[in-house]
Amino acid sequence: MELRHLATFTAVAEEGSFTRAAERLRVVQSAVSAAVRNLERELGVPLFERTTHRVQLTDAGRLLLPEARRTLAAAAGAREVVDQLRGGLRGTVRLGMMQAQRASTVSVARLLAAFRAEHPGVDVELRVGASAAHAADLRSGRLDLAYLALPAGSAAGLTLVPLEAETMPLVCPPEHPLADRTDVELVELADETFVDTPPDWGNRIATDRAFAAAEVRRTVRYEVGDLGSVLDFVQYRLAVAIMPAARISTDSDLRLVPIRQHAPVFRTSIAAPTDRRLGAPARALLATAQRQRTPETPPTP
Structure with a gap:
């Protein structure tokens, strides 16, 4: 079982689309389809139910997805150890940014400038969107970290690091x-x-x-x-x-x-999923964001 087949399967499952998975992986769609077919042939079961309008996981696909994520995370961890031995952290972090993010103490640009100075070998892919959409993408695995403005009661499955709170x-x-x-x-x-x-x-x-x-x-x-x-x-x-x-x-x-x-209180936080371990690049970016947080920021209730 090849890691690239598991990575392709995971991308299709998280994106819900062969087309979007191809865009995410930066390959042609035929390569995505071929990788999924090879994996299905190897396992002897269909992993997706395909229709003209949607792609859904089968029961076998739902069982495989968490195991595929764990396998890919373990492989990424092994690569991180080798990269550090070679003298630097490498990889990619997918970061969600709010559509109207301009707070008095929270600056994505300042975060990325500081992070690039510390870890020039790490790429950060920015995705701009609404808080609720970012929360869903964190839970599904489409994002590693995201800036959110959500109360704790609307952030199930996420760990929130409060950055700023402003009464509106x-x-x-x-x-x-x-x-x-x-x-x-x-x-x-x-x-x-x-x-x-x-x-x-x-x-x-x-x-x-x-x-x-x-x-x-x-x-x-x-x-x-x-x-x-x-x-x-x-x-x-x-x-x-x-x-x-x-x-x-x-x-x-x-x-x-x-x-x-x-x-109403507008609470800006940086969020991570609670059900999976972040890779070293994402952990490093989160650490940089935490160092930049306002010391007097109150905890999220």
């Missing part, structure tokens, strides 16, 4: 009736029209959970895919928003009103 205020135009208030409660926002990001973004998840905890329903009339557009909708008086203050320019005329109870 209400953002409204200066002439809004609540603009000059010293604070506001969520129940007072029940009749407001909101603009927000999609439901799988971290700031949206935190805000939805806060309203649910306060037993208050709100109306999100506009959903947009970046925080800059959220601010535009508020700027043009179409809606109000709740979002991290660090994403708002200091020269903006928008008003930020603190929320008194059940205030």
Whole structure:
């Protein structure tokens, strides 16, 4: 049984597609199909159920997947030992980055610059996406590490290393009736029209959970895919928003009103899967991220 066949099988299982597996492995799709067929022939069982629209693991494939991952991890560990003896860490880390990642103390660019100086032989592949999507990719094995903005209750199967926590205020135009208030409660926002990001973004998840905890329903009339557009909708008086203050320019005329109870908290963490051992390159990148964390960052509840 060849390692490359197991690696190809694992890629197809994690991507759910022969095409995406070929893109991930940087080979032609026919090579992926041939490797899977050879493995199925060797084992004497089909590993995937193939249709025109989807690829699913068979019972045999589901049993093989964790064993294939363990075998590949052991082989990677052996390579890491040899690489270190040769004088340097080598490999690739697949890192998820949030679509609107610009926090006051968390910088992906600063992390990668420091990591490259320490480990020039390691490549970091960045994948940009929403927090919930990154969480799913960590669990399935498509990512090694990821920046997330999720509460612990939405991060089952993941280990979160908190990096920053920011209580989010209400953002409204200066002439809004609540603009000059010293604070506001969520129940007072029940009749407001909101603009927000999609439901799988971290700031949206935190805000939805806060309203649910306060037993208050709100109306999100506009959903947009970046925080800059959220601010535009508020700027043009179409809606109000709740979002991290660090994403708002200091020269903006928008008003930020603190929320008194059940205030949503935007928590930035770097996450790793709990059910498998990270390779040496990913462990090294995680260690660099932990050294850069803010000392006073509170633990994730």
